[in-house]
Amino acid sequence: MIRGMRGAITVNQNTEEAIITATEELLEKIIEENHIQPELVASVFISTTKDINAVFPAKALRKFEGWTYVPVMCMQEMPVPDSLKMCVRIMMHVNTTQSQEEINHVYLKGAKVLRPDLSNSLA
Template identity: 40%
Template sequence: MRVRAVRGATQLEVDEAEHLLERTAELMQAVLKRNDLTADDVISIFLTATPDLRSAFPAAAVRGLGITDVPLMCAQEMDVHGAMPRVVRLMAHVQTPRTRDDIRHVYLHGTTVLRDDLREDDE
């Protein structure tokens, strides 16, 4: 097995706890599904939120999916002028037989513009 990093992002319409938790859970589930992973394959997850998101910790959504024995860390994204608002990003370190080229990064709800080089059918 190899250790790989999987990236992803999602954008929220509003800063409300239920919405943030729902979108973050959707993102995490998509990362697992698109890369044929289970919770046991996850080593750690780093989550960030743009400074305009303050209603909940994104890690709470991951814990809500039953991923309770994996180290998680939340941080605030840099406050860059003109950056896309209301975005949760994640980077999960996983064990997988996939090559780096076979990893499927996940960008939902308009965030594909953050990584045009990775654009797929994520919308």
């Protein structure tokens, strides 16, 4: 079965280095906490708030060994008034036998406020 694994992190600056570093941290934690193997990933959607545009955050995933052929798409979040700023969100679609309750959604830094009810993460 394919399950969605979610995560988000805030970025302190709209620079390539800050965006890639934060996205790597988030991806690493999602992958680690859910024991994800790249060959089991159907696709990854990465979105950013409108204030992040210095680089495609998907560039961070290409640094992970074995992830070359995983389809990744970047997009921009809806600009909802008063929503969290400087945020990168990830939705990873993974073939897994885990139940929805067993999945660890990862929210780091300022993004912890987004879904504390879903965050089973130790992060």
